[in-house]
Amino acid sequence: MIKKTLLIEIGTEELPSRLLYKISSYFHENFVKKLNFYNISYKDIRCFSTPRRLALKVIDIDTTDKFIEIIKRGPSIVHAYDQNGSLTQTAIRWLKHFEININETNRLKNEKGEWLLYKTKKKQEKIELLIPKITESALKNIFIKKYMRWEKNNQKFFRPIRNIVILLNNQTITGNIFNIPSSNLLQNHLSSKENKITIKDARDYPKILFQKNKIIADYAIRKEEIIKNIKETAQKINGCIKNNDFLIEEVTSLVESPTVLLADFEKKFLNLPKQILIHTIEKQQKCFPVYDFKKKLLPNFILVSNINSKKPEKIIMGNQKVMHARLSDAEFFFKNDRKVKLENYLLSLKKVLFQNNLGSLYEKTLRLKTLIKWIAKYNSSNIQDSIRAALLSKCDLVTHIVCEFPELQGTIGMYYALEDQEKKDVAIALKEQYLPAFSGDKLPCTSIGCALSIADKMDTLSGMFYVGNIPSADKDPFALRRLAIGIIRIIIVKNITLNLKDLINKSLCLHHEKNFKNVILSDKIFKFFIKRLFHWYEETGYSIKIIKSVLSYKSTNLIDIHRKIQAISYFIKIENSELIMLSIKRISNILEKENNKITGCINTKLIKEAEEIILFNQIEKFKINTKNLFLEKKYQDILIKIKDFEQPISNFFKKVKVYDTNSKIRLNRLLLLDEIKKIFFTITDFSYLY
Known part of the structure; x- marks a missing residue:
């Protein structure tokens, strides 16, 4: 085995700073995948990146010639030979396609049958020829949207590529990457008079860059x-x-x-x-x-x-x-x-368009005032202070500072409100209305901030749906998905008992009084929220089965949904919880086989066997013990009590014949099982879980 050091440096124009680390990481990952694909072994790979270079240094790469095994499975023997033992047209076409002689084939046998098989070994391309191909492939498969195109060949990368270096120890590997020939001349610092730095051995990298121009490539x-x-x-x-x-x-x-x-x-x-x-x-x-x-x-x-x-x-x-x-x-x-108070900018909002067909920022402010008044009832915010925050919420957008520094929207509003002696919670809410600004961002701390953030995001989201700016599968120019996730996080984390459907309807009515269009839009927006909710729970690490089971009930109460998902996630981790799940599955299967609907009430006079009496008593006991738990929505406690059904159900199936010859007794026992299923399915659809 011959081991050498491989160096690849891609010299570029200034790469975008916010993407540099990500681009470098993807280049490294893609390169490793390709080496593994070609079964090329190595000891270690070091990754380097600066604004004007991406580089990989592969330590102890195996450069010996390799053979790859080629296996081609042909048609089954049944279809390869006719009754006379001659080759069929199917077999002939297969042999011709792969340029194989029938004498070169073997047979593959297993329990499923027998097939024609061709096996051979072929010498893999030399590493000197493979490396340029692997490098170009690794670069082209970096999937980040912001590309540039340059020169006549219309090449596509994040910034124009100007220089390629590929060295195997002291040997320069020749090859073209993005139509640029490789060499042993490294790209120098932008301020240097000398454009290139000669590197004679891959092992000298990155030390040579620092020696020549204090470039720290790592x-x-x-x-x-x-x-x-x-x-x-x-x-x-x-x-x-x-x-x-x-x-x-x-x-x-x-x-x-x-x-x-x-x-x-x-x-x-x-x-x-x-x-x-x-x-x-x-x-x-x-x-x-x-x-x-x-x-x-x-x-x-x-x-x-x-x-x-x-x-x-x-x-x-x-x-x-x-x-x-x-x-x-x-x-x-x-x-x-500061020549005027913050509230004096309110009327100036009439001159600023919020969005086509959605009016000015002043009109948006009036909608926020109405919406926050309704939201404040649910999160214990002071209603008058909440209204005040809504009226001031967009005033800083027409200040000189925010016009110059748009990133300070909200922050400037807070500063100016504090200087105007507004209440502290009102001022802080002006800053918090834009939280969370991105995935994983912090949430508002104040109750008014939470209410204003929900109102602002909901007004934008419902308004965009109202005028037809609905996100597609790959485009969301108004970041409505982010707004929806923000609303979801605030409601759930801050435990605000808002009904999502009511919030949507209330917001839609502020764009237009109730009409048939609102009903259709309300359903669209609700489905949009549920999709975001599903993805948010999935990213948080919850089981997809649990998420689907709870969301299948189409509840409009996010707090209720969250409590159920948490409770079920806890329940399935409890020791022997799978036994009660199997019992639920068995009961569901029995009831599904009944073509006729099981209707009526349980007749206690027909309950004769000891095991069915115990099961019936367990049902009654459960209803009494969980009545308040259901009212308080303590689903975890309810599920723990459901485990008490495990033994009674098991004994019932062991000792009691469900399909009794007496039709009345049979129906009564099915009603008993149906009652148990209703208890289980009150919380979630367990069919997703087993």
């Missing part, structure tokens, strides 16, 4: 280096930074030769609202704000440059100028906004 090492240097830089001024994984990941994806520098801004900008200041530093400038040990902002920021300059002060100066301009703009907009 994403994880680069990230650790940036974090370490940022912390050390902050400590020099007795400061610290707050953990911001998203920003760290983004900056790591933006640079390949990181240099951490300390800069400052004028102290007067510390008078700006903290969130505006942080947003400008982090989101707009991709820099790190510095705090003292009392968590107060300092007039400093840390930047990560992609250039190892001999005059870093020039880079610092340039960044300080840009930061000053940004903060000056924010200060100007903030002062202009």
